Amino acid sequence: MIKKKSYQVGVMLRWLVGPICQMHRLLRTTASRGCIRQRHRLLSAVAGGDQPIRDLPPTTCAVPWNRLLCAHICRSRPDLALALYRRMRALCPALPNTYTLPLALRAATSPRIASAIHAHALHLSLHAHPDVAGQLLAAYARHGRPDEARHVFDAMPSKRTTMSWNTLISAYSVCCDPDSAMATFGRMAAAADEALPDAVTWTTLLSAHARCGKHPVVLELFGDMHRSGCEGNAESVAVALSACPYAGDLALGKGRAIHGYGVAKGVVRGYLFVTNSLVCMYGKLGKMDDARKVFGEAGEKNTVTWNALVTSYAASGMCDEALDVLVRMEQRGGMAAPNVVSWSAVIGGFASSGDNERALELFRRMQRRWLSPNVVTLATVLSACAELLAVRLGREVHAGAIRSMLDRHSLVANGLINMYAKCGRVAYARTVFDGMKSRDLVSWNSMLASYGMHGLCDDALAVFADMAEAKVDPDGVTFVAVLSACSHAGRVSEGRRLFDQMILEHRISPSMEHYTCMVDLLGRAGLLKDASELIETMPVGADLCVWGALLNSCRIHGDAAMAEATIAKVLQAGAETTGNHTLITNLYAACGMWDESKRVRVMTREAGLRKSPGQSWIEVKNKVFAFVAGSVPPSMPGAEEIFRVLDDLYSEMDDERHTMEHDHHIVSV
DNA sequence: ATAGGGTTAG
Structure with missing residues (x-):
């Protein structure tokens, strides 16, 4: 209770002191210009938080209000600016003028607030004023x-300027609609008598494509920009550089070319944005020497520059170096302290290198620094939890996400669905899915995969139907999920129908994964001939996964002839991986062909191939224990106890099986 | 007392 009260006092003080200080300064600096009485009234209005509003005298001049609004905005306190604007409206509803409304709009932190101010503008008949519009x-x-x-743009009364066109295009850029941005750019070009595209127009167009991953288009447009006679500036060079790493084989060439272009235009040295883009571009392409060189030559550096270096190391798989840079940032202190991006980059680096334990450790360390994770951090951490089956930490992260109101964001929610599904909690995955306000393709695919991996084919198919209903176009991943769901449940006709639907209706050409699913589906159902025929129809040669699916089916159904024929084909195709050799060995063994089995085993050893043992994990009290068949995790507490219980269970199962065999004449396989 | 574009983490 006491704590709450003092908190309220604190808030009030902060609320009041800022404006009052500025008000005093205003009174001092502008006293000679008159309006003193009005300013006194305003001062009492601002200071009189506890007085009933209607008892305060109305002011008739908007200038001091506007000055104060501007002061709040310049100090990045939109909250205070908005509070002041509300007070102004409450005290004197007719006072906001063509200066007030633009200022209030600059402080609008949500589209709802912007709409409200829009309504005020209409009410005051100021909406058509060029500044307000x-x-x-x-x-x-x-x-x-x-x-x-x-x-608003269409209703703008005055001649449209380049700037208003640019602003409209940026609206499409922000909401990731590059096609509309492009269409608007086309309309702008068609109305060339009105306004001509400038460097800002082009940069906006570039970023509209960059921000949603259309990197090839960015590079094309950058060329168009130059050809249209518009000089590339620092901003556009920065965007173009950020798109380079995704240009495939030409990536490094393009990157170096644009680097050179930037040098020629004089926008490299002293332009931090370009420097940062360069460091990151070289880092993403694994050119750490170049990245380090650009970093070293940059005079002034900010957090983003340092983060670009961290990212570069992480992207090159040099996670320890990335962490070193982060630690250096911490030790240096000052302006470039590590932020969420720095930490997320290092966490993500360890996670994608497979060291998920280390990733989660660093997440804990980040929390100890009182840095709040954002949606990207949470998505990364949840993926690490999923890999480690660390459902307790996963739930903890979920709880944190709810508290920070990030749990319904698609990145986080998709991560939660995946985490819960991998940890065996499909029902939780579904709850998260149902709670989302907008589901993207990844959400649907994650939910489908969740049901698929739990063998819940009917649920998967129901989600697939809902997906069609929601008018979300499936992609290749969608069909991998539904086909594997069908495969695990033995739903052959359903799977066949979906495979055809994918090709004919959705025009998705089947990938190796799809063929693997289909071969698995047919093979598991005993349709070995159909499976083998499907492989024959493939436009490109089957890979080891496809052959493996067929071999596995031969093993299940004990079809030695088909197995031998398949093995011949695999060996003929020159497939040489341990996984398949092991599979072949086991297969021969299963068919009783011991000599052949031994032969492959020897061959494998001679080829120097060794299979790394498959591992399993179990999570006990927030800690994950890895183990392989026949071994005891050394750090496992109470291992002896566990094995005693296991032994008891085994003998009970044995008794049970003997009884069953006796009663029902079931022969165990 | 007033406007639009840019770099880093998945």
Whole structure:
């Protein structure tokens, strides 16, 4: 109770002191210009938080209000600016003018607030004023509301300027709609008498494509920009560089070319954004020497520059070096302290290198620094939890996500679905899925895969139907999920129908994974001939997974002839991996062909191939124990006890089986 | 007292 009260006092003080200090300064600096009485009234209005609003005298001049609004915005306190604007409206509803509304709009932190101010503008008949309309457009654009932005844009009374076109295009960029951005750019070019595209227009267009992964288009547009006679500037060079790593074989060549272009245009040295892009570009392409060189030559560095170096090391698989840089950032202190991005990069680096334990350890360390994770951090951590089956930490992360209201974000929710599914909690996965406000393709695919991996084919098919109902177009991943669900449940006709549907209706050409699913589906059901025929129809040669699926089916159904024929084909195709050799060995053994089995085993050993043993994990009290068949994890507490219970269970199972065999004449396989 | 574009983490 006491704590709450003092908290409230603190909030009030902060609320009041800021404006009052500024008000005093205002009174001092502008006293000679008159309006003293009004300023006194305003001061009492701002300070009189406890007085009933209607008892305060109304002011008639908007200037001091506007000055104060501007001061709050310049100090990055949109909350205080908005509170002041509300107070202004409450005290004197007619006072906001063509300066006030743009200022309030700059402080709008959500599209809802922008809409409310829009309504005020309409009510005050100020919506058509160029400044108000311009800032309305900007506010809607910032929040990625292209429909509202378009509405304002179309209603703008004055001649459209390059700037208003640019703002409209940025609305499409923010909400990841590059096609509409492009279409708008086309309309702008068609209305060339009105306004001509400038460097900002091109940069906006570039970023519209960059931000949603259309990197090849970015590089094309960068060329178009140059060809259209528009000089590349620092901003556009930065975006173009960020797209280079995804250009395939030409990536490094393009990167170096644009680097050179930037040097020629004089936008490399002293332009931090370009420096940062360069470090990251070289790092992503594994050119650590170049990345380090650019980093070293940069005079001024900020957090992003350091993060680019961290990212570069992480992307090159040098996780320990990435961590070293982060530690160096911490020790240096000052302006470039590590932030969420730095930590997420290192955590992600360890996670993608397979060291999920280390990733989670670092997440704990980040929490100890009182840094709040964001959606990217949470997605990364949840994926590590899923890999380690660390459901307790996963639930803890879920709880944290709920507290910070990030749990319904698609990145986090998709991570949660995957984590719960992998940890065997399909029902939780479904709850998260149902609670999402908007589901993307990954959400649907994750849910499908969840049911698939638990053998719940009917549920998977129901989700697939819902997906069609929700008008979400399936992709290749979707079909891998449904086909494998069918395969595990032995739903042959359903699977065949889906495979055809995928090719004919959705125009998705089947990948190796799809063929593997189908061969598995047919093979497991005993349709070995059909499976083998499907392999024959494949446009490209089957890979080891496909052959493996067929061999596995031969083993299940004890078809030695088919197995031998298959093995001949595999060996003929020159397939040489341990996995398959082991499979072949086991297969011969299963068919009773011991000599052949031994022969392959010897061959394997001579080829220097050794299979690393498959591992399993179990999570006990937030700690994950890995074990292989026949071994005891040394750190496992109470291992002896566990094995005693296991022994008891085994003997009970044995008794049970003998009884069953006796009663039902079931012969165990 | 007022406007649009840029780099880093999945």
